[in-house]
Amino acid sequence: MQVNFEKYADGLVPAIVQDHITDKVLMLGFMSQEALDKTLQEKKVTFFSRSKKRLWTKGEESSYFLLLKDIAVDCDQDTLLIKAEPLGPVCHTGADTCWNEKNHKEDFLTYLEEIITQRKKGNDEKSYVRQLFNKGINKIAQKLGEEAVEMVIEAKDNDEKLFLNESADLLFHYLILLNAKGYNLQDVIDVLKERHSK
Secondary structure, three states, X not given: OOOOOOOOOOOXXXXXXXXXXXXXXXXXXXXXXXXXXHHHHHOEOEEEEOOOOEEEEOOOOOOOOEEEEEEEXXXXXXXXXXXXXXXXXXXXXXXXXXXXXOOOOOOHHHHHHHHHHHHHHOOOOOOHHHHHHHHOHHHHHHHHHHHHHHHHHHHOOOOHHHHHHHHHHHHHHHHHHHHHOOOOHHHHHHHHHHHHHO
């Protein structure tokens, strides 16, 4: 990877950091050759801080590191694109990104997974999700099985609305079971992608 650090007078190139899963742009920093070398060596994104006048590893104080997953240089060889895994909020304000955006995929299923996690950790005993988690993994798995049977029954009939409603119930309870087992939909997608590539 050839980077033209000499293009700019200060010897720094812009480095755009993107979440490797959600594709959200998290922040913009600047890198010197030394910062790039340290990033590649330690697998923690390191910049050259223009205000501190030194190398600065993101998360060195907060422990919210950016773990390097991939790095690429643009067609002019003067800008870096870094894909990373953030271990916490990226912005010094406590926001997920430096543009105060939530770091999640722009799709409803990802949002729904976040809601399930919030309800699971919450203290609202009236929450259906919380009640289900309180009953344990066996009850969650049993409920998913019941929803699967109900969807199969509706599939044999011609009521489109009932079929779609039962399909939604099945998908919702599947997300709950994944969460209970410590996984999410992306983990399943990764398995499917791996199978597809073989």
